[in-house]
Amino acid sequence: MTYIKKVAELPGLTSVPSCYAFTPSPNDQAVSEDPEDSIPIIDFSLLTSGTPDQRSQLIQELGQACQDWGFFKLINHGVPESLMEAMIEGIRGFFNLTDKEKREFEGKNVLDPISCGTSVNTSMEKVFYWRDYLKVFVHPEFHFPNKPAGFSELSSEYCERTRGVARELLKAISESLELEPFYIEKVMNLDKGLQMLYANFYPPCPQPELAMGLPPHSDHGLLSLVTHNGIGGFQLKHNGMWVNVNAIPNSFLVNIADQLEILSNGKYKSILHRAVVNKKITRISLVMTNGPSLNKIVNPAPELVKNGVDQPAYHGITYKEYLQCRQSSGLDGKGNLDRIRI
Ligand SMILES: O=C(O)CCC(=O)C(=O)O
Ligand SMILES: [Fe+2]
Numbered sequence: 001m002t003y004i005k006k007v008a009e010l011p012g013l014t015s016v017p018s019c020y021a022f023t024p025s026p027n028d029q030a031v032s033e034d035p036e037d038s039i040p041i042i043d044f045s046l047l048t049s050g051t052p053d054q055r056s057q058l059i060q061e062l063g064q065a066c067q068d069w070g071f072f073k074l075i076n077h078g079v080p081e082s083l084m085e086a087m088i089e090g091i092r093g094f095f096n097l098t099d100k101e102k103r104e105f106e107g108k109n110v111l112d113p114i115s116c117g118t119s120v121n122t123s124m125e126k127v128f129y130w131r132d133y134l135k136v137f138v139h140p141e142f143h144f145p146n147k148p149a150g151f152s153e154l155s156s157e158y159c160e161r162t163r164g165v166a167r168e169l170l171k172a173i174s175e176s177l178e179l180e181p182f183y184i185e186k187v188m189n190l191d192k193g194l195q196m197l198y199a200n201f202y203p204p205c206p207q208p209e210l211a212m213g214l215p216p217h218s219d220h221g222l223l224s225l226v227t228h229n230g231i232g233g234f235q236l237k238h239n240g241m242w243v244n245v246n247a248i249p250n251s252f253l254v255n256i257a258d259q260l261e262i263l264s265n266g267k268y269k270s271i272l273h274r275a276v277v278n279k280k281i282t283r284i285s286l287v288m289t290n291g292p293s294l295n296k297i298v299n300p301a302p303e304l305v306k307n308g309v310d311q312p313a314y315h316g317i318t319y320k321e322y323l324q325c326r327q328s329s330g331l332d333g334k335g336n337l338d339r340i341r342i
Contacts (some may be wrong), residue, residue: 063176213275221291
């Protein structure tokens with residue numbers, strides 16, 4: 001297995017090696033011409049320190065964003081910008097380690113607390129993605145590579161802060177579903193909730209139209225908080241078209257993930273998104289997924305089944321099994337969720 005960083009740095013590389021070249025389908029390449037201005041923006045500070053009126057107005061906007069987009073940009077979230085920037089530099093430092101150093105952290109199994117590698121699952125793929133990754137379980141137990149120096153301490157703080165933001169958002173999302181504020185927190189056992197960090201490294205690519213950073217997929221947890229180094233490449237699917245999303249500086253891109261789609265019985269749908277690559281600049285992204293505890297069986301909330309739809313739309317499944325199925329079937333749109341749809 002060769003890291004894509006190494007491939008991209010080969011002197012005189014002018015074309016994509018065939019094992020990274022996809023046949024582009026015209027349908028899939030279409031990107032919406034609409035300005036991205038319509039993507040909802042949620043002001044987190046109104047949730048935590050707004051007046052009761054501002055808070056309830058915001059919860060309504062949040063519910064609308066979850067329903068219409070499954071996605072929003074989060075501003076004024078209280079995580080220091082310096083910490084976010086330091087994390088991106090920590091990730092850069094990690095991928096700049098030697099191959100030998102990185103190999104120490106290669107995991108074998110989907111439930112290994114630390115793993116790094118290239119593409120998504122090279123043992124199954126015929127064509128590889130233009131992406132190196134580091135994936136770490138950071139809660140309920142904090143694991144982390146011990147290199148580069150200081151990165152683990154920084155990450156510990158970042159994980160705790162983003163977990164706090166996610167919990168506050170999940171409280172508001174519970175309310176937007178007309179459930180009591182701590183509903184999701186309690187039924188998902190968030191005190192033992194699995195939080196995972198994904199660091200993605202996409203080096204420049206000589207033919208970005210042939211390669212793919214990450215294929216269309218939805219995230220597996222409840223809610224993901226994404227940041228990046230300011231380089232475009234994140235696209236989400238909205239009304240059948242891909243929309244380019246550029247982050248507002250110092251904001252999070254927040255997406256609804258599969259367990260929240262199940263819990264809400266499909267009222268809030270997990271969003272399909274992907275990462276495209278570019279010719280000039282390395283793109284780094286940092287994704288924090290916040291999920292239930294591993295042994296939690298996730299079901300549609302009975303309160304929501306009674307209130308709206310007649311029948312549960314998904315079979316219950318433990319989060320652990322869900323992760324294992326996803327790993328063995330690969331990143332395939334929303335295929336993993338489709339398997340448990342009733
Ligand atoms: O690189 C990105 O912006 C998105 C990454 C992503 O979707 C993921 O790691 O799940
Ligand atoms: Fe994702």
